[in-house]
Amino acid sequence: MKRLPSYAALLAYIVFLAFPLVWLLSTALKTPQEMAQLDPTWIPREPTLANFSDAFGEQDLTGAALRSLVVAIFSSFITVLISLPAAYAMARYRSLVNRVAIGWVLVSQVFPFILIIIPLFMVLRELELVNTLPGLVVVHVTFTLPFALWMLQGYVRAVPPELEEAASVDGAGRLRALVSVVAPLLAPGVVATLLFSFISSWNEFLFALVILQDPDVMTLPLTLVRFTGPEGVARLGPLAAASLMATIPSLIFFAIIQRRLRSGLMAGAVKG
Amino acid sequence: MRIKSAFAVTALLALAVTACGGGGAGDKGEAAKPGEPVKLNFLSLAWQKESLAANKELVEEWNKANPTIQVTYVQGSWDNVNDQLVTQFAGGTAPDVIHNDSPALSGFAADGYLLDLKDKIPAELKSDIPQAAWDTTTFDDGKGNQGVYGVPFLQESQVIIANKKLLDEAKVRIPTADSPWTWEEFSEAAKKMTKDGHFGVAWPMKSPVNKTLNLALNFGGKFFETAADGKTTVKVGPEEREVLQRIHDQLWKDKSADPAALGQGTADPLPAFYKGKFALLPVGVYLRQQVVEQAPEGFEWVTLPGPKGTTTEQGAVSQTLSVAQDSKNPDAALKFISFFLNGKNQAKLAKGDWLLPTSQAAAADPSMTTKENGWDVATASGKSLVVAPFLKVKGFDEWKSKVATPVLQQYFANKISLDEAANKLVTDGNSVLERYQK
Numbered sequence: 001m002k003r004l005p006s007y008a009a010l011l012a013y014i015v016f017l018a019f020p021l022v023w024l025l026s027t028a029l030k031t032p033q034e035m036a037q038l039d040p041t042w043i044p045r046e047p048t049l050a051n052f053s054d055a056f057g058e059q060d061l062t063g064a065a066l067r068s069l070v071v072a073i074f075s076s077f078i079t080v081l082i083s084l085p086a087a088y089a090m091a092r093y094r095s096l097v098n099r100v101a102i103g104w105v106l107v108s109q110v111f112p113f114i115l116i117i118i119p120l121f122m123v124l125r126e127l128e129l130v131n132t133l134p135g136l137v138v139v140h141v142t143f144t145l146p147f148a149l150w151m152l153q154g155y156v157r158a159v160p161p162e163l164e165e166a167a168s169v170d171g172a173g174r175l176r177a178l179v180s181v182v183a184p185l186l187a188p189g190v191v192a193t194l195l196f197s198f199i200s201s202w203n204e205f206l207f208a209l210v211i212l213q214d215p216d217v218m219t220l221p222l223t224l225v226r227f228t229g230p231e232g233v234a235r236l237g238p239l240a241a242a243s244l245m246a247t248i249p250s251l252i253f254f255a256i257i258q259r260r261l262r263s264g265l266m267a268g269a270v271k272g
Numbered sequence: 273m274r275i276k277s278a279f280a281v282t283a284l285l286a287l288a289v290t291a292c293g294g295g296g297a298g299d300k301g302e303a304a305k306p307g308e309p310v311k312l313n314f315l316s317l318a319w320q321k322e323s324l325a326a327n328k329e330l331v332e333e334w335n336k337a338n339p340t341i342q343v344t345y346v347q348g349s350w351d352n353v354n355d356q357l358v359t360q361f362a363g364g365t366a367p368d369v370i371h372n373d374s375p376a377l378s379g380f381a382a383d384g385y386l387l388d389l390k391d392k393i394p395a396e397l398k399s400d401i402p403q404a405a406w407d408t409t410t411f412d413d414g415k416g417n418q419g420v421y422g423v424p425f426l427q428e429s430q431v432i433i434a435n436k437k438l439l440d441e442a443k444v445r446i447p448t449a450d451s452p453w454t455w456e457e458f459s460e461a462a463k464k465m466t467k468d469g470h471f472g473v474a475w476p477m478k479s480p481v482n483k484t485l486n487l488a489l490n491f492g493g494k495f496f497e498t499a500a501d502g503k504t505t506v507k508v509g510p511e512e513r514e515v516l517q518r519i520h521d522q523l524w525k526d527k528s529a530d531p532a533a534l535g536q537g538t539a540d541p542l543p544a545f546y547k548g549k550f551a552l553l554p555v556g557v558y559l560r561q562q563v564v565e566q567a568p569e570g571f572e573w574v575t576l577p578g579p580k581g582t583t584t585e586q587g588a589v590s591q592t593l594s595v596a597q598d599s600k601n602p603d604a605a606l607k608f609i610s611f612f613l614n615g616k617n618q619a620k621l622a623k624g625d626w627l628l629p630t631s632q633a634a635a636a637d638p639s640m641t642t643k644e645n646g647w648d649v650a651t652a653s654g655k656s657l658v659v660a661p662f663l664k665v666k667g668f669d670e671w672k673s674k675v676a677t678p679v680l681q682q683y684f685a686n687k688i689s690l691d692e693a694a695n696k697l698v699t700d701g702n703s704v705l706e707r708y709q710k
Contacts, residue, residue, distance in 0.1 A: 032565045032566045033566055033567070033568055033569075035566065036542055036543050036546060036562075036566035036567075037543055037546075038543040038544055038546070038547045038549075054321065058321065058324060114355070117359055118358070118359055118362045118363070121359050121360075121362070121363045122362070122363055125363050125364075125365065130363070130365060131365075205352075206352075206355070209352055209355065209356050210355070210356055210359040210360065213313070213346065213360070213365065213367070214344075214346070215344065215345070215346055215347070225349040225351065225352065226319060226347050226349055227319065228319065228349060228350070228351060229319045229320070229350055230350040230351070231350075231479060231537070231538065232351075232537060233537075233538070233539055235319070235320070235321070
């Protein structure tokens with residue numbers, strides 16, 4: 001009985017989180033007539049798959065999803081590969097360079113994307129990376145990196161240096177201590193950073209919009225926006241159907257990786 | 273083992289990136305090598321199902337008939353096209369043929385990003401489109417010269433979509449294209465239809481500026497005047513006040529307009545319209561498409577012409593096709609545009625987007641004059657379109673978003689008087705415009 005308010009709050013939170021997805025599903029299955037009813041319903045009276053066939057018939061959603069997936073996987077793994085050692089160095093070694101680097105990481109978050117997009121575009125053009133997926137990966141990594149670094153640095157700081165010292169006392173070299181002692185404890189941080197980078201890249205629109213020009217390289221957000229018109233008018237049915245499909249890879253990725261997140265969180269090295 | 277798997281996955285992903293990678297910047301917008309076809313990129317903003325199909329069909333038809341000039345169809349989106357173009361213009365990688373609307377052309381023309389088509393448009397295309405439409409794409413090049421920076425092809429007029437049953441029950445005169453309602457008749461009809469908790473009309477005014485400014489021309493209201501020294505200022509005189517006052521009266525004096533619709537976007541009142549909550553909905557012609565698609569079975573509706581003041585004139589902007597200044601193949605681009613926007617094809621595009629063609633040949637096409645879905649009334653209303661006076665006002669966008677939108681919203685919500693609204697539009701508006709005229 002005592003836990004009832006907690007469960008009620010949890011249920012309310014789950015409903016709050018699930019509402020957009022359920023609404024998306026409901027809209028995707030409705031006819032245009034049903035969507036335009038004054039009193040909207042949750043369950044479609046005459047469910048239809050026409051919105052899905054329209055969405056997939058008009059746009060290369062599968063190809064776009066594959067390209068988004070490739071970009072997101074590359075971006076997230078490269079981000080973690082670069083940010084993990086950098087975060088360790090930032091957390092463990094205190095020097096002027098370090099402090100300046102941390103300051104710069106914070107300052108870099110202040111610039112609005114739109115301000116730097118033209119110079120960035122020029123740089124990519126010089127590197128012949130405009131209109132290519134590797135170009136987009138480079139941009140996504142660059143823009144996810146500061147926050148990923150900041151995030152991971154927090155996780156590294158939370159690992160007591162005494163553990164490394166203890167490992168060293170037990171005869172482990174620096175590399176061995178990092179691989180066998182520190183790395184397992186950083187697993188939740190790495191997973192959280194991977195998730196953050198993956199989702200940032202999967203959803204990213206503005207850079208993709210200006211960098212990718214060829215229809216054969218368009219990513220999913222660029223394809224979804226094609227169901228919208230001027231002044232916020234949209235083709236709600238196909239848009240909902242396509243958006244629903246767009247959420248699935250993120251959900252699968254999260255489902256695969258969330259066990260690691262939980263197990264890592266629970267892997268306490270110091271018992272007491 | 274794990275390391276091997278990781279390498280395998282990485283290699284597969286690398287292959288996938290290469291497979292999905294496409295050409296890179298180098299193969300776009302370049303002059304054709306001997307023996308190779310000219311390649312053009314066409315950025316289109318078509319988004320409705322029928323319009324998309326019509327665009328793709330025309331591009332396919334062109335590509336089949338012109339093996340030496342091949343067009344790649346690239347679909348963009350209205351909401352972001354100008355962000356996209358600013359970057360691509362600056363980077364020199366803009367598409368060759370660009371679909372946009374005329375208000376956006378002014379800035380790009382002044383920055384030298386668009387090709388001046390003034391002396392390049394084929395005579396047949398030029399004469400098929402009336403001067404009033406060409407005026408919507410004629411802008412200063414930033415050095416004091418006037419140029420034509422796009423071919424106008426689709427326009428929007430304001431019509432009234434009516435619930436036929438409620439219209440018949442009210443026993444009012446049914447307006448025709450030749451004899452539209454005067455604003456007085458419109459107000460009387462709305463009053464007659466207001467009964468039993470139902471309203472005569474609905475004015476969705478979430479974005480009130482373009483609609484009211486375009487309709488203000490019914491009484492000659494232009495909202496901007498340019499002095500001999502070239503300085504533009506805001507003007508809200510008796511002509512400009514007419515339409516504002518009449519809409520306000522329907523809302524608050526006659527109480528014949530549904531107040532629930534006031535804060536809504538253009539398409540938002542449609543569910544209430546299908547339910548018969550109000551009888552008349554003054555909207556752009558394109559909204560007929562949604563009515564056709566969404567209206568419940570048995571719901572009867574008609575398209576009525578917009579009301580008449582001292583004239584039936586309405587302000588208009590155009591959808592346009594332009595050629596990028598940096599295009600390596602401007603002549604081929606113009607050939608494509610001339611094909612794409614000929615009378616027959618404009619009729620297809622207009623039908624797909626439920627808008628009005630600028631081509632006079634297209635306007636005479638039987639598909640544009642049929643009574644079905646109000647095309648006859650919609651197409652006839654195109655004759656009343658003149659260039660929107662705000663189109664060439666520098667700083668209009670800021671005036672619209674920072675001054676006019678909130679002021680008109682407050683006025684229509686009856687929170688300020690017409691005098692107060694007029695004063696704010698002029699005083700605050702002029703200080704905005706002044707910055708653009710230095």
